[in-house]
Amino acid sequence: MSTETIVILGASFAGLGAAHYALRHVLPQLPKKDGVTYDVTLVNPSKDLFWRLAMPRVAASTKLLPLDKCFIPIEPAFAYAKGRFNFVQGTATSIDAEGRKVTVQTATEEKTISFISLVIATGVSTPSPLFTLTSDRAALEAELDTFHKALGKATSVVIGGAGPVGVETAGEIAEFLNGKPGFLASAPKNPKVKVTLICAESKMLPVLRESISKKAEKLLKNLGATVRYDTKVVSASTPSEGAKTAVQLSNGETLETDIYIDATGTRPNTSFVPGAWLDTRGKVSCNPKTLRVEAAGVPRIYVAGDAGSYTRGGAMDLQIALPVAMTNLKTDLIAHVSGKPPGPDRHYAADPKESQVVPIGTSKGVGAFGGNQLPSLMVWGIKGRDYMLGMLAQPTLNGDAYKKEGKWKPQPVVNNGVGLSSS
Numbered sequence: 001m002s003t004e005t006i007v008i009l010g011a012s013f014a015g016l017g018a019a020h021y022a023l024r025h026v027l028p029q030l031p032k033k034d035g036v037t038y039d040v041t042l043v044n045p046s047k048d049l050f051w052r053l054a055m056p057r058v059a060a061s062t063k064l065l066p067l068d069k070c071f072i073p074i075e076p077a078f079a080y081a082k083g084r085f086n087f088v089q090g091t092a093t094s095i096d097a098e099g100r101k102v103t104v105q106t107a108t109e110e111k112t113i114s115f116i117s118l119v120i121a122t123g124v125s126t127p128s129p130l131f132t133l134t135s136d137r138a139a140l141e142a143e144l145d146t147f148h149k150a151l152g153k154a155t156s157v158v159i160g161g162a163g164p165v166g167v168e169t170a171g172e173i174a175e176f177l178n179g180k181p182g183f184l185a186s187a188p189k190n191p192k193v194k195v196t197l198i199c200a201e202s203k204m205l206p207v208l209r210e211s212i213s214k215k216a217e218k219l220l221k222n223l224g225a226t227v228r229y230d231t232k233v234v235s236a237s238t239p240s241e242g243a244k245t246a247v248q249l250s251n252g253e254t255l256e257t258d259i260y261i262d263a264t265g266t267r268p269n270t271s272f273v274p275g276a277w278l279d280t281r282g283k284v285s286c287n288p289k290t291l292r293v294e295a296a297g298v299p300r301i302y303v304a305g306d307a308g309s310y311t312r313g314g315a316m317d318l319q320i321a322l323p324v325a326m327t328n329l330k331t332d333l334i335a336h337v338s339g340k341p342p343g344p345d346r347h348y349a350a351d352p353k354e355s356q357v358v359p360i361g362t363s364k365g366v367g368a369f370g371g372n373q374l375p376s377l378m379v380w381g382i383k384g385r386d387y388m389l390g391m392l393a394q395p396t397l398n399g400d401a402y403k404k405e406g407k408w409k410p411q412p413v414v415n416n417g418v419g420l421s422s423s
């Protein structure tokens, strides 16, 4: 008896969804083969799902949202798949495409795991340690503790980057330290802290239209936060304890600040991926329609989520992308096991409609969904209440969005990998 394994690297929005999809819709449809069983192995450095969406509020204070709530155990969500599912707590360190195996470093050993199919779902890290689980929970707790002590004494905070993470963080910190303005007041009376948001473009929140972005600026102003447009952060000094940070701007100015938070974007977690598979941004290069990693030169390797070249990222986009990657994985695997020609491809196409929800402080916010602007109260209802912890964390863990395979339009086979060398 031998076991063939679908290996999934990373257990956040993409990896969890991929694992549930494989267990529900791929394994049951594989042709029976004498002496062979199939299972799924999910690899992740942490045994918990880390709810990074809530970190802008946790960064302001754990009194607003305790960090504990942002860690939810992964394995219980797979209790239904006993005998077909393995969880490995570890970090992928290399991929051997020809040998069809990955190397994983766990706390105690270096493991080699063979795969029949591989899904890379290792996402991205942020330059600021406040929004990423870089090593473990204890390290993040220690990081936050130091940060909160410094924030308690701060009179100035500069945030680089005016995408949703920068805007949310500016709003949370400004409201927590300066308080909400009184009824009809346009700004706090005696703000404790000056919060400055540095925006590289002439508009914040690139996904949202100008008028919504302006609304966000007004809400930030109400909390004592200001925006500097058309300015980039060139560098930030690393100060000794208690000293100020010097933030060098593209206009030649230097801001001296008690706290600097880098929210200037994300970096793909792909250091373990062969260089030839990566694009110029370090993302895993894939066929933008099928999400197959054709650069691997061997079949049945896919990418899903923020680590992939096909997407600008975001948890919402995954609900479109993940079923595509997993349907094509299933098609390729059935063809491989049966020796028959593959079925049609499923294609990815991003939803171009304006959709983004951005809380600003604990009771207001801006956003749009499906091209329609959302009122501030609805932004609070959807996300501002608890950053969707109550509404979305457990369903994400349980892969609720992928209970069904969903309808799709069959497309001609572009490159199913069958023509490539296979093992």
Ligand SMILES: Cc1cc2nc3c(=O)[nH]c(=O)nc-3n(C[C@H](O)[C@H](O)[C@H](O)COP(=O)(O)OP(=O)(O)OC[C@H]3O[C@@H](n4cnc5c(N)ncnc54)[C@H](O)[C@@H]3O)c2cc1C
Pocket (backbone or CB within 6 Å): 009, 010, 011, 012, 013, 014, 015, 043, 044, 045, 046, 052, 053, 054, 055, 056, 090, 091, 092, 093, 121, 122, 123, 124, 125, 126, 131, 133, 165, 269, 272, 304, 305, 306, 307, 313, 314, 315, 316, 317, 357
């Ligand atoms: C502060 C913040 C707030 C956000 N808010 C929103 C929001 O409100 N709405 C929205 O749509 N999007 C939001 N995003 C974006 C969203 O978080 C990402 O789009 C989403 O997390 C991508 O999911 P993913 O599974 O691709 O990657 P990630 O969430 O980055 O997860 C990757 C997983 O892989 C693991 N991993 C990394 N390296 C390895 C390795 N070598 N081996 C094994 N595992 C590895 C990581 O530890 C992690 O568990 C936010 C992002 C940030 C930073």
